[in-house]
Amino acid sequence: MLRAGPFHTALRWTIAARGLSLDRLRDRLAARGQSVSVSTLSNWQRGVSRPDRRDSLRALTELETILGVPPRALGRLLDEPAHQGRRQPLAPGTPMAVAHRLRADLDAPAEPELDILAVHEDVTILGPDRWRSTARIVVRARRSGVRRHVVLQHSQGDTPPTFEAGRDCELGRLRDSPDCGLIAAELVFPALSRGEAYALEYHTSGPVTENYHGHWLRAGQQLELTLRFGPDCGAERAHRIWRQDGRVPHKDVERLRVIGSRLVYLVDHDIGPGFHGIRWNWQT
Known part of the structure; x- marks a missing residue:
C-alpha cells in the first residue's frame, strides 16, 4: 500500500x-x-x-x-492527484457500464439519494458448494421522499444468487446480466424524511465457487461480517482481505481467528474504500 x-x-x-x-x-x-x-x-x-x-x-x-x-x-x-485510486469497480471484470445500465433499468438516480452508513452480514457456508446470508444495511436519506434502494450483487459461477426481502422492506424489481454475473435488486420501504436513518434487510443465497466473501465499500462506512460454517465443512485458516479496485488481486491484510473451525468474525467501524472481506482455507 x-x-x-x-x-x-x-x-x-x-x-x-x-x-x-x-x-x-x-x-x-x-x-x-x-x-x-x-x-x-x-x-x-x-x-x-x-x-x-x-x-x-x-x-x-x-x-x-x-x-x-x-x-x-x-x-x-x-x-499523486487526490482522485487517483478511488474509483471502485463492483467486482473484477464487471464493466461499470453494465452496473449503470442495470441501475437505470430500475430507475435508480445517477446521484445517490441515500448514504450507506453500515453493512452487517451474517453468512452461512452450508457446505463446499452453497452459501446463504442475511444482510442488513443502515442508510440515511439525503432528501425527503426516498423509498427505494438498489442493491447490486456479483454472483459466483454461472448461477445468479437468489434474493428475498427481510424485515422492514419489500423486494421490488430484479434485473440481471448473466454474461457479467451481476444482478440488481430493488428494495422498497416507507418514504423517509431528509436525514432520517433506516435499516434494510435482505436474504441471498447461491453456489460457492470461491473461498472468499465480502463487499465493495466507500470510505467511512462500517462493516460487520460473520462467516459460519455448517456441519459438513469448516475453515482451517482465515484472513481479512482487501483490494483497492478490480484491477489488482486481493491482499491478505491480517490473519483472523477461526473459532472451532466454524466461526470467523470481521468488524471495522471506519472502513477505507475498496473491497473488504474474508478469505478462508477449507479444513482438510
Missing part, C-alpha cells in the same frame, strides 16, 4: 498495523511540537482531506517517524 497508495488508504492501514489509536497519535505528535486534532487525522485516513499546508506537511513528517515508515513513504503519495 505504501508503494501503490492512495495516500489515505496507506495511512489508514499503516496506523492499523502499528495498533495506535488516533488519540495516541495526536498525543505523540503534540509531544513532538505538532498540533493535529483527532478529527483531522480521521479525515486524512478517510480521504476527506489531505495534508497540504506547510504545518500539516511538517506534522506528516513526524507522523512517518512515529509510525516507523521510511521518510517520505507517505508524503510521496501526496504527489
